[in-house]
Amino acid sequence: MEYRRIVFIFGARYNDNIACCICRKGRFNMTDKITALYCRLSQDDMLQGESNSITNQKAILKKYADDNGFHNPVFYVDDGVSGTTWEREGFKAMMADIEDGKVGTVITKDLSRLGRDYLKTGEYIEIIFPNHDVRYIAINYGVDTLKSENELMAFKKIFNDWYARDTSKKIRAVFKAKGQSGKPLSLPIYGYKKSETDKNLWLIDDEPAAVVRRIYKLCIDGYGPTQIAKILTAEGISTPTAYAISQGRNPVNKNANLKRWDGKTVSVILDKAEYCGHTVNFRTHKKSYKNKKTVRNPQEEWLIFENTHEPIVTQQEFDLVQELRKNKRRPTKHEEVNPFSGMVYCADCGKKMYLCRATSLTADQEHLKCSTYSSDKDACSAHFIRTIVLNEIVLNELNKLLVRVKEHEEEFVQAAMGNSVQKQSSELTKAKKALKQAEKRIIELDRLFTRLYEDNVSGKISDERFAVMSEGYEDEQKKLRDSASELTAYIETAEQKSADVTTFISVVQKYERITELTPEIMHELIEKIVVHAPDKSSGHRTQQIDIYYRFDVAVSTAVADSMKYDKKRKAA
Numbered sequence: 001m002e003y004r005r006i007v008f009i010f011g012a013r014y015n016d017n018i019a020c021c022i023c024r025k026g027r028f029n030m031t032d033k034i035t036a037l038y039c040r041l042s043q044d045d046m047l048q049g050e051s052n053s054i055t056n057q058k059a060i061l062k063k064y065a066d067d068n069g070f071h072n073p074v075f076y077v078d079d080g081v082s083g084t085t086w087e088r089e090g091f092k093a094m095m096a097d098i099e100d101g102k103v104g105t106v107i108t109k110d111l112s113r114l115g116r117d118y119l120k121t122g123e124y125i126e127i128i129f130p131n132h133d134v135r136y137i138a139i140n141y142g143v144d145t146l147k148s149e150n151e152l153m154a155f156k157k158i159f160n161d162w163y164a165r166d167t168s169k170k171i172r173a174v175f176k177a178k179g180q181s182g183k184p185l186s187l188p189i190y191g192y193k194k195s196e197t198d199k200n201l202w203l204i205d206d207e208p209a210a211v212v213r214r215i216y217k218l219c220i221d222g223y224g225p226t227q228i229a230k231i232l233t234a235e236g237i238s239t240p241t242a243y244a245i246s247q248g249r250n251p252v253n254k255n256a257n258l259k260r261w262d263g264k265t266v267s268v269i270l271d272k273a274e275y276c277g278h279t280v281n282f283r284t285h286k287k288s289y290k291n292k293k294t295v296r297n298p299q300e301e302w303l304i305f306e307n308t309h310e311p312i313v314t315q316q317e318f319d320l321v322q323e324l325r326k327n328k329r330r331p332t333k334h335e336e337v338n339p340f341s342g343m344v345y346c347a348d349c350g351k352k353m354y355l356c357r358a359t360s361l362t363a364d365q366e367h368l369k370c371s372t373y374s375s376d377k378d379a380c381s382a383h384f385i386r387t388i389v390l391n392e393i394v395l396n397e398l399n400k401l402l403v404r405v406k407e408h409e410e411e412f413v414q415a416a417m418g419n420s421v422q423k424q425s426s427e428l429t430k431a432k433k434a435l436k437q438a439e440k441r442i443i444e445l446d447r448l449f450t451r452l453y454e455d456n457v458s459g460k461i462s463d464e465r466f467a468v469m470s471e472g473y474e475d476e477q478k479k480l481r482d483s484a485s486e487l488t489a490y491i492e493t494a495e496q497k498s499a500d501v502t503t504f505i506s507v508v509q510k511y512e513r514i515t516e517l518t519p520e521i522m523h524e525l526i527e528k529i530v531v532h533a534p535d536k537s538s539g540h541r542t543q544q545i546d547i548y549y550r551f552d553v554a555v556s557t558a559v560a561d562s563m564k565y566d567k568k569r570k571a572a
Contacts, residue, residue: 033104035070036094037061040078040113054079057109064139070105083116098132110140182305184279189272190240191312202274202309208243209312215269216313219321222341222519225263225270232261240265270325273304276318277311280304316503316524324523339517340387340529346370347532347546349380355387364388368531383533385543389560390529391517397547397556398514398525405508416501416553431494435487438480445477500551525549 039057054077065073074097078090097103106129108114115121125145129136136145183200191212195201211232218228238246242258273280281303284294324342344353353368366387372380405412449470456466507524514521532544543560 033072034097034102035065035073036076036097036103036106037065037073038076038091038094038106038108038113040081040083040088040090040108042080042082057113060109060139061107064107064137070107083112083114086115086117086120098129098134101132103132103134105135105137107137107139109138111138111143114138180281180303182279182281182303182308184308185281189274190243190269191275192309204310204312208240211237212269212275212312215266216275216317216321217520219270219324220317220520220523222324222339225266228266229261229263232266233259237261270321273318274309275312276315277309278304278306279308316507320523338387339519339522340368340390341519343522343526344368344385344390344529344531346372346380346383347530347544348383351380353384353531356384381533383531383543385531385545385560386562389562390531390545393545393558393560394522394526394529394547395514395517397558398517398521401525401549401554401556402508402511402513405505409505412554413501413505416504416551417497431487431491435484435491438484438487442477442480442484445473445480449473497551501553504549504551504553527552 037058039054039061041054041057058075058077061075062073064070076090076094078088081088081090094103094106098106106114111121114124125136125143129145137143184202188194188202188205191205191209192202193205195203215228215232218231219225223231239258239261244250245258269275282297283302284296338355341355342352345351346353349370349372351370351372354371354374355366356369357366364386367384368387368390369384370380370382373382452461452466452469452473455461456463461469504525511521527548527550530546530548532546534541534543536542540561540563542562545558545560547556547558549555
């Protein structure tokens with residue numbers, strides 16, 4: 001009969017590693033355990049040459065193990081991984097074997113190979129390894145937890161941590177300089193690829209670029225990110241991760257679903273100004289060289305460099321999408337996007353009007369109703385408008401606008417700008433000239449003040465005279481700065497208005513005649529529609545409808561007469 005017995009060597013500490021056990025299958029002692037030879041190389045280490053290479057580390061560790069009688073050596077390797085992170089595949093594999101009791105000794109070339117975070121490194125050497133009866137050796141530093149505590153180990157761990165901190169600081173400085181120069185700080189996003197001749201230039205990748213255009217088109221048509229994701233998945237379009245893998249590239253999100261699009265992915269694509277040809281740097285930052293968590297920067301801290309590469313979507317399309325996403329719209333239960341969704345407002349309370357649709361209602365009965373009245377009948381009036389009537393009015397007014405712009409473009413531009421083009425241009429020229437003169441005088445006053453101060457110090461003018469003159473200069477300079485600020489704001493507003501009118505006209509010119517209202521047409525041309533309460537003074541129901549066009553270029557007013565509409569429909 002076999003007995004299982006454990007033999008303890010009294011007076012021996014754990015660190016002596018001389019405890020052993022006898023089991024049924026024979027002796028199991030420390031020589032049966034793995035000697036973990038751990039190697040690590042980061043991108044920064046590569047810059048230092050061959051001394052820290054994986055090959056060099058392996059040779060040193062293997063020779064040390066052979067020369068000192070360490071049995072069962074097993075390499076655990078992390079190539080190209082920073083010592084400030086502990087999320088390393090090779091290290092995690094080694095720790096898994098340690099926790100399973102398979103490892104007796106861990107050997108590294110030096111302390112920095114284990115890690116550059118002195119607090120965490122110390123925790124592993126002094127707490128975690130001893131808790132699992134693991135001996136630790138750092139060859140170059142003469143550290144061996146079996147023999148004695150190395151008095152310099154703590155300092156060396158601090159120096160390693162300082163090195164990582166200093167390296168991180170230098171990398172951030174280079175990164176910042178590159179970002180401020182307008183070069184992209186990230187790899188090309190989905191829809192682009194890196195130029196073979198210029199690593200800082202993004203080129204359009206035709207296949208995913210077509211998908212990006214489709215996503216923007218669907219958004220303009222009224223579909224939200226989740227609905228768009230469902231459409232792309234149903235059509236079997238490859239996800240960004242799946243496409244990256246198919247091209248032999250390592251995807252950014254390696255854990256993403258390869259077959260199914262999700263709304264978050266679509267949202268990210270819709271938010272990227274890079275798709276209209278711009279480089280956007282400093283969107284995010286890392287908390288520290290130890291904490292690799294990405295934190296989003298405030299938008300005012302972003303640096304945007306325009307027209308750095310070929311756009312996939314136009315600036316107008318991008319701006320429209322951003323505006324639409326502020327007012328989220330939902331498809332109806334019939335999976336249709338209402339073209340008026342999020343665009344119709346009550347004239348009395350200013351709140352949105354929502355679509356009332358049911359299987360019991362015919363198309364003629366579907367209507368838009370004031371949301372305020374629905375929740376509080378005392379807060380607003382009970383007015384509504386049938387969608388079929390509103391559709392006819394808006395369609396008619398849009399076609400009138402097309403004719404007006406095409407046949408009387410100059411008059412339209414003058415009306416949109418608020419005065420004549422000639423007058424606007426003249427005033428803008430005068431404003432720019434006045435601004436230039438003000439800025440010149442501000443600089444001149446700075447020089448005069450400096451000279452005045454020097455004269456006062458040298459005794460050429462008295463303190464009293466200096467006080468009077470400097471006060472006068474400061475007052476003049478303050479007035480000039482205020483004037484310059486006002487002129488700058490005026491110039492920017494005027495130039496933006498001119499650009500908006502030009503953009504609007506270019507959109508209008510896309511259409512010959514509009515026969516059907518779509519979400520795209522509505523949101524390209526119309527800012528909002530305001531519906532007034534019905535007027536029954538004439539004996540039948542009429543309603544005023546105000547249509548506000550985008551960029552505040554024009555407003556058209558029409559009257560909805562349900563009776564006339566019904567008669568016309570019956571006659572047809």
